[in-house]
Amino acid sequence: MLDEKTEALRDKVRHFIDTVAIPLEQPALEKDVAALDVACGQLRAQARAAGIYGPQLPREWGGLGLNWSECAVIFEEAGRGMLGPLALNCAPPDQPNMLTLLHLGTEAQKQAYLGPLTRGEKRACFAMTEPAPGAGSDPNMLQTQATRDKNGWRVNGHKKFISGGIAADFAIFPARTDEGVTLFIVPTNTPGYRVTRDIATVTGYQIGGHAEILLENCHIPDDAVLGEIGMGMKHIQLRLEPARLSHCMRFIGRARRALEIAQDYVQTRDAFGSRLSDLQQIQAMIADSHIDLHASRLMVRECATLMDRAVSVKNESAMTKIFVSEAVGRVADRCVQMMGALGVSDDTVVSCIWREARPFRIYDGANELHRAFLAKRILR
Ligand SMILES: Cc1cc2nc3c(=O)[nH]c(=O)nc-3n(C[C@H](O)[C@H](O)[C@H](O)COP(=O)(O)OP(=O)(O)OC[C@H]3O[C@@H](n4cnc5c(N)ncnc54)[C@H](O)[C@@H]3O)c2cc1C
Structure with a gap:
């Protein structure tokens, strides 16, 4: 259950993503690093005006000061838009970079580096x-x-x-x-x-x-x-746990978006005299995808609650990263399959979401690595 404040903010972000961020998405932007910078600048000004900028940033740094549990909800909503996390300035790598600077920076480093990042002036x-x-x-x-x-x-x-x-x-x-x-x-x-x-x-x-x-x-x-x-290795660990959990939050939103598009497709497309959505194999893919997303969300939110209580989440964050990275990959893959050729085309963002999900099993610690260390810690 969400409290009223988080629910209202979630609705505001959802509206912004649907009406402002998604209309700006276009295949040409996908790989154009310079054009992305420009689009991002425009969107950030609009996000600021809408009062949704910097959800994770402390208020004194121009953000909304949300805790991890609240961020889990908002990052998921932002993640539905391909440009959403950039617009809200909660996209990697700057979201964890800002966290690192907040924790480790001297006052002078905060002024020189953190300030411009929070204001979206530098990357x-x-x-x-x-x-x-x-x-x-x-x-x-x-x-x-x-x-x-x-x-x-x-x-x-x-x-x-x-x-x-x-x-x-x-x-x-x-x-x-x-x-x-x-x-x-x-x-x-x-x-x-x-x-x-x-x-x-x-x-x-x-x-x-x-x-x-x-x-x-x-x-x-x-x-x-x-x-x-x-103390570099210790400092890096401090960064990695919240960074991978934040990735999970945004990716749940990405996979949800792909599923929305696939569901729309199967409800309007016919084959052999049936609507695709009336076929049991399609229904199973939709049900399994919702199960994957529901389980992912629960794991992320439990981990976020523990982080808010300053409890160590070494095992929980590893389990969550492994599960969510594989679950969103399964969801995106099913969406592609349900949509046939359209699913692998650039006519929708589903193919991009499917491609984006794959490297998530490699970065933030390859899943094999997390499994190996998780098992060792458990057996010890
Ligand atoms: C899209 C993307 C963005 C990235 N962004 C950044 C970034 O901003 N900054 C940065 O520093 N790096 C970044 N990386 C790099 C990322 O952190 C590394 O790819 C990751 O740490 C794995 O290192 P590697 O690629 O050298 O794989 P390797 O270390 O060569 O490992 C290859 C494979 O071996 C297997 N493996 C490794 N260890 C074990 C083990 N203990 N048990 C079993 N199997 C194992 C895994 O399957 C792994 O995928 C990014 C990578 C990608 C794909």
Whole structure:
């Protein structure tokens, strides 16, 4: 049961997504990183005017100050629109970037980096993954190195698949130091920081694409350290749990949207003298999809409630990420199947949702990794 305030906000966001954000969606935007930036700017102004901007942001940073349980409801609604999370400024990677800065930033870093992110004036990326033999599933394989230099640090490294990295204003990344892994924050116009390409992936609507980045003798000052020196791995963990849960929230909305479109299709399309929706195999796909979404929602909301009580959700967030990423994939896949050729075409967003769901089993920790650690913790 939702309280009245959350229900009213949910309705407002739903109305905004249906009437403002969805009409702006178009296949041309899906892979156009620059056009997405422009559309996003327009939508944010409208979201602000509608009083729905920054649901997760504290009020002093211009947001609505919602807790995780409330965010679960609002992020799902925003996620129904391909541009919804961007419009509300609760899309990755900046939603977890803002969280990281809120928790770890000094006052000066908050003013310089967090403020512009909350106002939607700048974009950032979080650059962890590296090509082999660097960090992928195993963060302990991190190769990027930061060595002490005059007045700061000299960084060398190679990063890959960095969401939002194209035309980002600054990057947050971990690097090895003598004291252990340390998080750094660096403007992307720093000499030695170079984006080498936008890596094409199956995903769409990713503001800033997926960048490959080289750090070559990149000199950064002492105040580029984010959080404590040597505590980078601990800081990253702090980011990852809420980040993956937020992904689950938005993806439930995405899958719900695909299901709405598929349901409309089967209720208007006939085959062999029957309406598709009258066929039992179609009905089973619809029922199974609602079961998947209902179970996903319950898992996410329980996890969110625990996070609001500051209870550790190590196991719960792993189980939720595994289940939801696979469930939304099943839902999107059934939607494609129910819609025949239209389902794999770009005439609706269903094909994009189906493609977007697939990588979710890989990022935020591959599901195999979560299963392995979950089982180890349980057996211990
Ligand atoms: C769309 C997208 C966006 C991304 N955005 C970012 C970003 O913004 N920033 C960033 O730093 N990274 C990002 N990544 C990278 C992502 O974090 C990595 O892909 C992920 O950590 C896995 O690393 P890898 O790709 O190197 O896979 P590898 O480490 O090479 O693993 C390959 C496969 O091996 C299997 N595997 C791994 N470990 C185990 C295990 N213990 N047990 C069993 N099987 C295992 C899994 O099936 C895994 O998929 C993104 C990736 C994608 C696809």
